[in-house]
Every structure is written in structure tokens, then in C-alpha cells.
């Protein structure tokens with residue numbers, strides 16, 4: 186059975202083992218902004234690779250884009266973000282604490298949860314985009330925004346992609362990249378950040394197929410989460426009710442995960458209709474419709490969007506993988522990450538230092554084969570196993586005194602802690618095969 190994990194336990198593990206650090210920590214930190222340490226950087230990369238590989242193997246036509254982070258003002262005016270990308274904000278006049286007015290814990294007829302006074306300001310709308318200026322002159326034309334979603338770069342490049350590739354409707358444009366939101370109250374660690382990364386697919390299709398495609402995408406996204414090992418009964422689809430819909434969406438279903446702080450959105454799947462292409466067409470004066478030979482007519486495609494935060498998925502995977510159990514009478518923390526997601530695939534551990542040479546040789550061969558592996562000879566073997574369990578390494582390989590005679594090593598499985606012997610020359614193919622499971 187899984188031990189309930191607290192956010193504090195996870196934050197502490199992330200710091201202790203080099204997954205995530207508070208950004209600018211030595212200066213007191215920047216709220217809602219994080220740096221990813223050596224293991225975090227690897228884990229993030231594995232998440233992005235798994236996402237892309239799921240799209241590539243879907244058999245659908247999907248191309249990729251890497252759009253700019255700085256966005257011209259007209260883009261965000263056309264998309265509706267300048268007017269609508271707001272969160273309601275409220276302050277306590279006594280303690281000056283600021284809240285989102287739609288926070289479940291805030292009720293203006295009740296006292297401030299921080300100081301206990303009922304001295305609220307009026308609710309104001311706060312635009313969450315980070316505004317900046319481009320160039321030396323400072324006027325209306327120099328205003329730009331750090332993008333709050335990656336999707337708009339896809340819409341404004343729609344015609345470029347069509348005319349420079351051979352894609353035809355239906356097809357998708359996918360993108361991974363940074364997004365920025367000046368969240369009123371960043372919270373729950375990587376759940377709500379001010380700088381984060383998104384993985385988005387915009388699927389362009391004919392309107393008559395869009396509802397069917399929407400349903401197919403919902404199922405494909407669930408299948409993706411199963412493929413990276415997320416516990417089936419902790420993930421679900423939840424359709425939005427009408428008053429929850431974003432300004433661009435006709436229909437939306439969230440992929441939700443059961444976090445320790447409740448069922449929350451992991452990914453948003455939205456039927457955006459032809460809202461974005463139509464808006465950009467109107468505002469730019471450029472025709473963004475496609476011509477269909479068969480009917481000799483033009484139409485603006487409908488869009489189904491799947492959007493998930495890399496960091497939110499990172500947090501989800503850690504919550505899902507975190508287990509505490511008892512091994513040989515001692516409590517251990519183990520991250521049961523899927524082998525494809527685990528930052529380190531195998532650790533090479535000589536039983537004692539004087540056996541280090543052959544173990545190090547195998548470790549170097551694994552590195553040369555492109556595997557993400559670690560070598561560790563310091564401390565007792567039990568302590569070294571625990572270190573690897575805590576960072577989710579699926580396999581530990583130990584060279585011991587018998588290895589000198591039988592040219593075999595011991596392979597220990599992270600989840601079962603079972604050990605088996607294997608000839609040295611079979612180790613690297615075994616590790617590689619495990620990652621493809």
C-alpha cells in the first residue's frame with residue numbers, strides 16, 4: 186500500500202537529492218520560480234521525450250514548432266489575453282495579505298485566514314501576463330508580453346507551417362516551451378508557478394469531426410499517462426461545466442490527478458473551435474483559412490488542444506512514485522518511477538573499494554552507450570542502495586568477490602529489492618531492454 190505523502194516530504198526530497206531548488210535561494214528566493222538540479226533536469230528531459238514519443242507513435246500527422254517567448258502585443262490582443270486573462274484578486278487591509286478571490290478558503294463574509302480581521306478590499310481583476318518593453322524607445326509600439334501559453338505561436342504560424350511542410354487537415358502542431366504567468370498566489374511547489382513549461386498540441390481538423398476527435402484525444406491522453414506508469418485510479422477525466430470554460434473554449438475536459446491537496450487539473454483538453462485562427466485573421470488582415478480541393482471551398486479549421494505543464498507532470502510523477510516501506514527492518518523511501526522516466530537508469534556499485542576497477546569499467550561502457558547511470562563506491566552497500574531507491578534508480582549492479590571468479594554481477598530490483606546474478610556481458614542489453622518496457 187502507498188504511504189500518504191505530504192508536500193513537505195516531497196519538497197524536502199527534491200532539495201536533498203538535487204531535483205529542484207528554489208530559484209535565487211542564496212538571495213532569499215524568488216517566489217513561484219524554481220531551478221531544476223542535476224536529477225530534475227534529467228527527469229524533465231525524460232518527461233518531454235516520453236510526451237514526444239507518444240505523439241510520434243500515435244500514427245497521426247504531427248509536426249513541431251519552437252516559437253519565441255517574447256510575444257508582440259497584437260498577438261495577445263487578438264487572442265483575448267490582454268482583456269480576459271485575469272484572475273480576481275482581493276487584499277486584507279489589516280495584514281496586507283493578498284489572495285485570489287476565487288480561492289476555496291476565501292469568503293469575504295468571513296475573517297482573513299491569516300490575521301482574523303474582516304477588512305477586505307473590493308475584488309479587482311488582475312491580468313496575469315508579464316508585460317515588458319522591446320527596444321530603446323518606450324511607447325505603445327514597444328510593449329511585448331512573455332507568453333502565458335505556448336499555443337499562440339502555433340496559431341500565428343499556422344499558414345507558415347502549412348506552406349512550408351506537406352501537412353494536410355487533419356494534422357497537429359505540437360510545442361514544448363516556457364510560459365509565464367504572474368500568479369497572484371503561486372503555491373503547492375511546482376503546481377502553480379510563475380515560470381513553467383508547457384507541452385501543447387493544437388490539432389487542426391474539420392468542424393464536423395472535431396467532437397469525435399476531442400473524445401479520441403481524451404482517451405489518448407489517458408493512455409499516455411498509463412504508459413508512463415501513473416496509477417490508474419488516481420487519474421480521471423472531468424468535463425468542465427459551462428461557467429468554468431476559458432474565454433476561447435467551447436468545451437473542455439481536464440485530466441485530473443488525485444494530489445494530496447485534492448483532485449486537481451493535470452492537463453486541459455479544450456475544443457477551441459475556430460476562435461484563435463479567426464481572431465488572428467481578423468486582427469492581422471491575413472487569410473488563415475485552408476482551401477479544400479474536393480469542395481473547391483475554403484474554411485477555417487477547428488482546433489482541439491491538449492495542454493499539460495511539464496513541471497506539474499513532474500510533481501504528479503513524484504507524488505505518484507513516492508513510497509515508504511520497510512526493508513530489512515528499516516524504513517526506506519523509494520521513488521517507483523517508470524524506468525523511462527527515472528533520471529538514473531542504473532547504479533554501478535562495487536561491493537568494496539578494492540573491487541572498483543572492473544565496476545568502473547562497466548559503468549564507463551554504459552555511459553558510452555548513452556545510458557544515464559551513476560557510479561558510487563562510498564559508504565556501506567545498504568546505504569548506497571537506499572540513496573538510489575530515493576532517487577528512483579530501477580537497477581543497482583554490484584560487483585562482489587564472486588564476480589572475480591564467475592564474471593557475473595548482482596542486479597538488484599528497486600521495487601522488489603530482489604537480487605539475481607547475471608553475466609557481465611548481459612548487463613547493458615538488460616538495462617537498455619528495461620527502459621523499453
Ligand code: GAP
Nearest residue numbers: 334336376377378381451452453492493494497
Ligand atoms: N493553452 C491552454 C492553456 O494554457 P491552461 O489550463 O491555462 O491552458 C494548461 O494551462 C496546463 O499548463 C495546465 O493544465 C497545467 O498543467 C499547466 N499550468 C498552467 N498554469 C500553470 C502554473 N501556474 N504553474 C504550473 N503549471 C501550470
